[in-house]
Amino acid sequence: MGQDMSAYLDGLLYADFLTYWDYIHLDTLLSLQSPKTQFPDEEIFIMYHQITELYFKLSLHECTQIAEHPALTAEFFTNRVKRINAYFNSLVSSFEVMVNGMEKEQFLKFRMSLLPASGFQSGQYRMIEICATDFNRLVDKGVREELSNASITEQFEHIYWKSGATELASGKQTLTLKQFIKKYASTFLELANARQHTNFSALYLKLEQEGQDVSSLANELRQLDFYVNVEWPLSHYKSAVRYLERDPVDIAATGGTNWQKYLPPRFQKRIFYPFLWTELQIEEWGKSWVMSALKE
Numbered sequence: 614m615g616q617d618m619s620a621y622l623d624g625l626l627y628a629d630f631l632t633y634w635d636y637i638h639l640d641t642l643l644s645l646q647s648p649k650t651q652f653p654d655e656e657i658f659i660m661y662h663q664i665t666e667l668y669f670k671l672s673l674h675e676c677t678q679i680a681e682h683p684a685l686t687a688e689f690f691t692n693r694v695k696r697i698n699a700y701f702n703s704l705v706s707s708f709e710v711m712v713n714g715m716e717k718e719q720f721l722k723f724r725m726s727l728l729p730a731s732g733f734q735s736g737q738y739r740m741i742e743i744c745a746t747d748f749n750r751l752v753d754k755g756v757r758e759e760l761s762n763a764s765i766t767e768q769f770e771h772i773y774w775k776s777g778a779t780e781l782a783s784g785k786q787t788l789t790l791k792q793f794i795k796k797y798a799s800t801f802l803e804l805a806n807a808r809q810h811t812n813f814s815a816l817y818l819k820l821e822q823e824g825q826d827v828s829s830l831a832n833e834l835r836q837l838d839f840y841v842n843v844e845w846p847l848s849h850y851k852s853a854v855r856y857l858e859r860d861p862v863d864i865a866a867t868g869g870t871n872w873q874k875y876l877p878p879r880f881q882k883r884i885f886y887p888f889l890w891t892e893l894q895i896e897e898w899g900k901s902w903v904m905s906a907l908k909e
């Protein structure tokens with residue numbers, strides 16, 4: 614470096630020893646739970662969302678490494694998708710913390726203080742989708758084909774989750790959706806443009822074309838598709854059913870969606886890699902017998 618090494622060694626002598634709590638910013642981390650009500654179970658709700666967002670951040674960290682690799686190989690790609698799958702595996706199994714971990718009576722009260730905030734507004738969740746597949750796959754099924762050659766900006770107008778948070782009767786966007794778009798639209802558009810040729814779908818097809826052995830990669834991507842678009846949505850849906858289902862009328866969602874019709878994977882049919890599934894699997898997406906068959 615052209616600098617005096619002994620000066621650096623002196624610096625090490627004077628510096629305080631590193632501690633565990635400083636290194637991982639533990640005090641800051643543990644100070645980030647600020648419930649809006651007195652109900653003790655609200656802290657569980659906040660912390661589990663935070664845990665999930667950290668796993669999303671880990672997933673995006675791998676997405677960046679894959680997309681920006683200067684000489685991507687199928688082996689590197691496969692190993693990194695395996696990591697993302699491990700994160701989602703954790704998320705799917707830990708969702709029990711939500712499903713049975715809070716008192717319904719408390720939840721139904723403290724949720725009213727959170728309106729119109731909703732997990733629907735998780736920007737990282739949408740960024741994972743953008744990194745994982747061609748942007749066109751995220752366009753509403755009804756207009757996807759028609760918009761396959763449209764610009765990213767035009768396709769974004771019809772991204773599937775917008776119709777999820779639109780009032781069916783009036784066609785108006787919910788406040789949850791309006792606020793979400795205001796905060797994140799430019800981030801999503803920028804990422805979608807950056808990932809146009811480096812999303813997982815495009816990268817897989819490129820490696821395949823180059824003649825690399827992509828068989829293990831295909832397995833991991835299928836697993837990812839299944840985790841993100843079937844298993845996680847199903848564990849999440851179980852929570853919605855446990856807390857919001859009520860006879861005869863369901864309890865309204867905080868984000869204002871018609872959640873019974875919007876959330877189940879068999880209705881959404883979000884599929885990142887249709888070219889890795891059979892026609893039957895696509896047709897039966899999210900239905901239980903296909904899932905058990907795939908798990909074998």
Ligand code: HEM
Nearest residue numbers: 665711731732733735738852853856866867868869870872
């Ligand atoms: C008791 C627990 C939970 C319930 C009852 C619940 C309920 C809901 C409902 C009803 C929706 C539909 C949108 C709306 O109208 O608000 C939704 C969407 C969503 N929630 Fe949750 N949620 C729970 C926990 C979580 C957790 C822990 C996360 C983690 C970040 C999360 C992330 C999401 C995401 C990403 C969406 C959008 C899904 C999509 O567009 O397909 N939720 N949630």
